[in-house]
Amino acid sequence: MLAIANSTSPALPAINVNADSPTSHSGMELGLNGTKDMASLSGSMEWSVVYTFSRFRFDDNRTYGNNRLPGIPEHVLQAGWTYRHASGFYIGPSVVLGSDWYADQANTLKAPGYGVLNLGAGYISRNGYRLFLDARNLGDKHYAATANYLVDARTQQSNVFRPGQTRVVYVGIETRF
DSSP, X not given: OOOOOOOXXXXXXXXXXXXXXXXXXXXXXXXXXXXXXXXXXXXXXXXXXXXXXXXXXXXXXXXXXXXXXXXXXXXXXXXXXXXXXXXXXXXXXXXXXXXXXXXXTTSOOEEOOEEEEEEEEEEEOTTSEEEEEEEEOTTOOOOEEEEOOXXXXXXXXXXXXXXXXXXXXXXXXXXXX
């Protein structure tokens, strides 16, 4: 694992260091999607599901054993459904779910898992423009999206976690030519 050492004196310990042993990075990503014609509703239903498993660990490190590497959830699931009408109108929800994850190499500080609900809607014209509304984090969930990198949270005082996107709505127009 590569990290930049940041140590200026014994009174100011390193915030992050290079691992002194190998690390193991393995995982998988599985994605499925499909479309179902819905002639009775003059449109179609599109769906997609993506699951990511990340197994990032120290490999018999003398200090951290086989701890998980910090900063990334082990499990992330993204799923979405969109109804598309033949006229060009579309609407659909999506969710993003992430498992808890460690913020430090010592695996002493965890960010809790999270779930975020989103909604997209819009209209795509035959002339090449798109009107859209993208509403994210509808439940206004407060969650940690990233963190400052720490060696051991028990010995380092810091504002560690960086918040994820709060509830927000984007509205726009897009044209292609």
